[in-house]
Amino acid sequence: MELSDLLTDLFRRHHERTALRTAGRTWTYEELDRTTSVLAGWIDRECAAGRRVLVAGEHTAEAVVWALAVMRSHAVHTPMNPGLPADRFAEFVRAADAGLVVCFDRETLVRAGKAGVRALHAGDVGWPTDPVPRDNAAAAPAAPPHSRVAYSIFTSGSTGDPKLVDVGHGGLLNLCRSLQRLLEITPDDDVLHFASLSFDASISEILGALYAGATLVVPVWDQASWLGSVSRHLAAHGCDLAMLSPSVYARLDEAARRRIRKVEFCGEALGESEFHKAARYSRVFNAYGPTEATVCFSLAELTEFTPSIGTPLDGFRAFVRDSDTGDHATAGTGELVIVGDGVALGYAGGHPDENKVFGTVDGTPAYATGDVVTLADDGELSYIGRIDEQIKRLGHRVNLAHVESTLSHHLNRDVALIRQDDTILLATTADSDDTEESLMGRIRSLVPVWEAPDRIMLADALPLTAGGKVDRNALRERLAAPSDALAADASELRHVLDVVAAVLGRELDPDTSIFDAGGSSLAVIQIQVKLSERYGEEAVEAAFASMDYDFTPAAFLRHLRGEAIAPGESAAEVLLGRVEAELTRLRVELPLLRRETASWAEHGDPAVLLTGASGFIGGHVLDRLLSVGRPVLVVSTGDPDRVLNEHRTRFGRDVAAYTRVRAIGYEELQQWVDRRRGPALDGVVHCGYQVNHLLPLDSHMNGSVRNTTLVVRAAAAFGARSFVFLSAASAGERFAPLSAAALEAVGDPYSRSKLLSEEYVNTLADVGCVVSHYRPGLVYGHRPEDHGYLKDDWFTGLIEAARRLRAMPRLDGYVPVCDVSTLTESLLRGLQADAGTAGGVGSGSAVVVHRTYSLGELLHHAGLSESDVLAPAEWFERVRDGGEVHPPLLSAMQAALRGPGWRTPHREVDHDILGRLLGTPPTAPETEAQTGAAHASSPR
Structure with missing residues (x-):
C-alpha cells in the first residue's frame, strides 16, 4: 500500500477520534484528513510529481501537519533540520534536488532562498477552512502516479557526510501493524512526539500512533531546551508511549520518567543502567533498525536486561554474513543482513561504492548493515557492535561497543569510547569526587589492559546529535584539544x-x-x-x-x-564616557555642515524628512503630511519603493497623492551628506527606531542610534528649522541632563538607547534648530489595516493571555496609553516651532499620556473580576506552562512589568482607547479613589 493511500485509510477509519494534540489545539482524524488533503493538492500544484519537498521545521504540530500533507501529495516527503549551519543547510538542499522547501520561520525562508531553491513560509499559505468533497474522484483529472519513493531521510555514515536514503512504500504497512501489535498501542493511548522530523524515528511516532487510532501529542517548546520542555510536559501530563534514545532518556527528570507507561528505546544501543532506570516505572522495549530498513527492523520487550534486540518485524528476515567467505546463514555470529520489502531503495545520487551495501538475497531486496549480531536458531537477535568498532589491541580482538556497555554498567553512568587512529579515548559524565586518575584506576580494575582506554575526558553531559544519539564527532573534537596549564x-x-x-x-x-x-x-x-x-x-x-x-x-x-570593568567604574560610566566623546565630535562637525551645505541645497519647497514611515506611528504621520500637501522625504531601512507601496495600500490612497514624496534609504542619505548636496529641509520627524527591549545596547547603538546620528547630520546639512524625535516614556518622566545615574535609572537597553539618542539630537540646538522630544506612553488607535503591528506588542499580548487563562497579574500603578491620532497632531505641531535666532531644546518636549488605565479597567476589558487576579510570579508561571505565548514576547512582558507603573490617574481624551482597540464596551468614568491598584512599568 502506498503511503498516501495508507494515510487516507487511517484518517477515514478513525475519523471522529483525536489524532493530534498540542497545547490549546487538537485535530481529529477527520480534520487532519481535510486539512492535509487540501494542502497536498496545493503542493501538487506547486511542485512536480516525484520531486522532493523539504519540510524544514520540527517540534510543532504545524510541522507535523505539513509533513503529513507532503506524504499525501505526489511529491516526496524529505524532512530537514532547520537549525543546520548555513553551509550544511545549503549542502543538504543541493543533495535533495528539492522542488520546494516549506519553512516555518522567516530566517529559514531566507536561508532556503540563498540556497537557490523555491521556498514558502507555511504561515503565508494558512490553514484551509473549506470542506473537501469525499467522492469527487470521477470529476477530478487523472492524477499522476505516485513516486516509488515514499520518503527520503538524510543520514550520515562514519565520515559524517550527508547521505539521502530513499525509502519505498513496501515496508510501511508492516511497520504499522508490527508496532501496534508488539507495543500494544490502543486508540486510548497518548503517543509522545519527541523526535526531530529529520530523524526517521518521527516516522514511527507519527504512523504508529495514527495506524492504531491513538493521539500523537506534541509538547510545547518553551524558552528552555526541547528536552527540558518535553521533560516538564511528561512530569505534568505523562504519556502512554515514548520512543527515545537511551541518551535522551537518561537526561529526563525523575518525575518525567515516572509518567511514561511504555518506553521504546531506539537509535543506539541500550545500556544496563538505562534499562534498570526505565524498568522501575515502565514497560521496556528495545528496538533496532537502521534508516535503510524503514525505521525499525526488530523489536523486543525486556523484563530483564539482555543485549537482545528481538526478532524481525513482519515482512523482514535476518541473515548473518561471514566476513571471510561472504556466505549468508540463518544462525550464528556475523554481519547482520536485512532482507525484505522494507529495505530502502538506495542512496539518492550516491557513489556506486556506497550503494554496494544494497543487493538481493534469494531475489529479495537486502541491506548489509555493518552491525555485528548473534542470530539464534529461534530468530532472536543480540547486538554486539559495529564492524568498524572491531579493533586489534595487544594481539586481542576488542569490540568497543561491548567494552562501552561493560563500563557503563559497572560505573553506572554514560560512557562513550572513541577511536582516534591507534588511541582509544573515553568520555563520561563526572561525579563530584571523580578525577581522571581515580577513574582510570577503577576502569583498569574492571577490564583487561587491552580494553582500557588511553585517555579520559570528564564532562557534565555527553553531547547529543539532533536525533538524540551521543555525538561522537563532537567528542572527537573535544578530546583532540591540547591539555595544558590553562x-x-x-x-x-x-x-x-x-x-x-x-x-x-x-x-x-x-x-x-x-x-x-x-x-x-x-x-x-x-x-x-x-x-x-x-x-x-x-x-x-x-x-x-x-x-x-x-x-x-x-x-x-x-x-x-568580575574582570570586565575596572574597579570603581560602573558600566554606565564607561558608556557615558564613550558617548560624550562622540557628542563632542558631533558638536564640532554640525556647524561646519550647516555653513558648507546651506547654499548647496536643491531648489524647491523645503521638505519634511520623515523616518519610520513603515511603522505604526510613522505611517500615520506620513498620511497626515499627505493630507496637508507637504513635500516629504521618506528615509527607510527597507526597500523605499516597497515602503510607499505598502503605505498606499494601508491607507487606501491613490498614486497621485505621492507626487511630492521621495523615498530613499539610509545609505543614499549618507551619500547626500557626504557630498554636501541634498534637498532643503523645513523640519524632521524622526520615528524610525527598532522597538525591541531584548536587544543588547550595543545592537541599538550600532543600529538605531547610529541612524539617528546620520539624520541629525542631515538636518544640519540641509537647513532644518526643527527636529521632532519620537522617544519613549520609559526613558524617564523628567528631562534631566544626561548622567551615569540617569542611565542606570532606565530599566532596559532599548530605553537607554532612546535616552542617548535624545542627547545626539540635542546637539542640533547649537546650530539654531529647535529640538522637541515626545515621550509617549503605549500608543494605540489601530485600524483593521494596522493590526499587524500588534503581533509583538507586550501589552495587548498580556490582555490576550489574561483572557485565555481567565487570570490577570496584580499590577501596581496605572497603565499610560496614547491615541495615535492625537499623538500625530502633537508631532506635527512640533514642526511649527519657531527657531528664532538660537534654536533651543525642550520648549516642545513633553511626556505624552492621553489616558491611564487602572487594574479594574483592565479586568473589565479582559472580561475578568477581582477574584481572577494573581500574583505576577504565579501568573507568569501559568503562562509559561500554557506555552501559547512566544518566549520573546513573554520576556518583553516580564521586562515591562519589572518597574513601577504610572503613579497618578490621567485623562485627556474622552473616548476609551483600549475599548476601541479590543472591541469591548467602554468603561464608566472613575475617580482616583475608585481606580484601585494596577501595575505596569513606564511605557515603552
Whole structure:
C-alpha cells in the first residue's frame, strides 16, 4: 500500500477520534484528513510529481501537519533540520534536488532562498477552512502516479557526510501493524512526539500512533531546551508511549520518567543502567533498525536486561554474513543482513561504492548493515557492535561497543569510547569526587589492559546529535584539544561554547557577539537559561545585565568573574564616557555642515524628512503630511519603493497623492551628506527606531542610534528649522541632563538607547534648530489595516493571555496609553516651532499620556473580576506552562512589568482607547479613589 493511500485509510477509519494534540489545539482524524488533503493538492500544484519537498521545521504540530500533507501529495516527503549551519543547510538542499522547501520561520525562508531553491513560509499559505468533497474522484483529472519513493531521510555514515536514503512504500504497512501489535498501542493511548522530523524515528511516532487510532501529542517548546520542555510536559501530563534514545532518556527528570507507561528505546544501543532506570516505572522495549530498513527492523520487550534486540518485524528476515567467505546463514555470529520489502531503495545520487551495501538475497531486496549480531536458531537477535568498532589491541580482538556497555554498567553512568587512529579515548559524565586518575584506576580494575582506554575526558553531559544519539564527532573534537596549564579556563570556555552551539546549531567564535552571528533574542534567553543551570541564576543574570544583554562567550566569563570593568567604574560610566566623546565630535562637525551645505541645497519647497514611515506611528504621520500637501522625504531601512507601496495600500490612497514624496534609504542619505548636496529641509520627524527591549545596547547603538546620528547630520546639512524625535516614556518622566545615574535609572537597553539618542539630537540646538522630544506612553488607535503591528506588542499580548487563562497579574500603578491620532497632531505641531535666532531644546518636549488605565479597567476589558487576579510570579508561571505565548514576547512582558507603573490617574481624551482597540464596551468614568491598584512599568 502506498503511503498516501495508507494515510487516507487511517484518517477515514478513525475519523471522529483525536489524532493530534498540542497545547490549546487538537485535530481529529477527520480534520487532519481535510486539512492535509487540501494542502497536498496545493503542493501538487506547486511542485512536480516525484520531486522532493523539504519540510524544514520540527517540534510543532504545524510541522507535523505539513509533513503529513507532503506524504499525501505526489511529491516526496524529505524532512530537514532547520537549525543546520548555513553551509550544511545549503549542502543538504543541493543533495535533495528539492522542488520546494516549506519553512516555518522567516530566517529559514531566507536561508532556503540563498540556497537557490523555491521556498514558502507555511504561515503565508494558512490553514484551509473549506470542506473537501469525499467522492469527487470521477470529476477530478487523472492524477499522476505516485513516486516509488515514499520518503527520503538524510543520514550520515562514519565520515559524517550527508547521505539521502530513499525509502519505498513496501515496508510501511508492516511497520504499522508490527508496532501496534508488539507495543500494544490502543486508540486510548497518548503517543509522545519527541523526535526531530529529520530523524526517521518521527516516522514511527507519527504512523504508529495514527495506524492504531491513538493521539500523537506534541509538547510545547518553551524558552528552555526541547528536552527540558518535553521533560516538564511528561512530569505534568505523562504519556502512554515514548520512543527515545537511551541518551535522551537518561537526561529526563525523575518525575518525567515516572509518567511514561511504555518506553521504546531506539537509535543506539541500550545500556544496563538505562534499562534498570526505565524498568522501575515502565514497560521496556528495545528496538533496532537502521534508516535503510524503514525505521525499525526488530523489536523486543525486556523484563530483564539482555543485549537482545528481538526478532524481525513482519515482512523482514535476518541473515548473518561471514566476513571471510561472504556466505549468508540463518544462525550464528556475523554481519547482520536485512532482507525484505522494507529495505530502502538506495542512496539518492550516491557513489556506486556506497550503494554496494544494497543487493538481493534469494531475489529479495537486502541491506548489509555493518552491525555485528548473534542470530539464534529461534530468530532472536543480540547486538554486539559495529564492524568498524572491531579493533586489534595487544594481539586481542576488542569490540568497543561491548567494552562501552561493560563500563557503563559497572560505573553506572554514560560512557562513550572513541577511536582516534591507534588511541582509544573515553568520555563520561563526572561525579563530584571523580578525577581522571581515580577513574582510570577503577576502569583498569574492571577490564583487561587491552580494553582500557588511553585517555579520559570528564564532562557534565555527553553531547547529543539532533536525533538524540551521543555525538561522537563532537567528542572527537573535544578530546583532540591540547591539555595544558590553562585547562581549567579552557574547560569553562568550552562549556560556554557548547551551550551556544546547542542553541545556535553551530560553533561561535569566543569573541563574536551572538547578534553579529545572526542569533535572536530567543537564543539569548535559551543560552541564559542553560548557563544558569551551571553558574546559578543570580550570577548569570548579573553577567548578562552588565553586558547589556549582548553576549559573547569570552565576555560572559569575564563578567562572571568580575574582570570586565575596572574597579570603581560602573558600566554606565564607561558608556557615558564613550558617548560624550562622540557628542563632542558631533558638536564640532554640525556647524561646519550647516555653513558648507546651506547654499548647496536643491531648489524647491523645503521638505519634511520623515523616518519610520513603515511603522505604526510613522505611517500615520506620513498620511497626515499627505493630507496637508507637504513635500516629504521618506528615509527607510527597507526597500523605499516597497515602503510607499505598502503605505498606499494601508491607507487606501491613490498614486497621485505621492507626487511630492521621495523615498530613499539610509545609505543614499549618507551619500547626500557626504557630498554636501541634498534637498532643503523645513523640519524632521524622526520615528524610525527598532522597538525591541531584548536587544543588547550595543545592537541599538550600532543600529538605531547610529541612524539617528546620520539624520541629525542631515538636518544640519540641509537647513532644518526643527527636529521632532519620537522617544519613549520609559526613558524617564523628567528631562534631566544626561548622567551615569540617569542611565542606570532606565530599566532596559532599548530605553537607554532612546535616552542617548535624545542627547545626539540635542546637539542640533547649537546650530539654531529647535529640538522637541515626545515621550509617549503605549500608543494605540489601530485600524483593521494596522493590526499587524500588534503581533509583538507586550501589552495587548498580556490582555490576550489574561483572557485565555481567565487570570490577570496584580499590577501596581496605572497603565499610560496614547491615541495615535492625537499623538500625530502633537508631532506635527512640533514642526511649527519657531527657531528664532538660537534654536533651543525642550520648549516642545513633553511626556505624552492621553489616558491611564487602572487594574479594574483592565479586568473589565479582559472580561475578568477581582477574584481572577494573581500574583505576577504565579501568573507568569501559568503562562509559561500554557506555552501559547512566544518566549520573546513573554520576556518583553516580564521586562515591562519589572518597574513601577504610572503613579497618578490621567485623562485627556474622552473616548476609551483600549475599548476601541479590543472591541469591548467602554468603561464608566472613575475617580482616583475608585481606580484601585494596577501595575505596569513606564511605557515603552
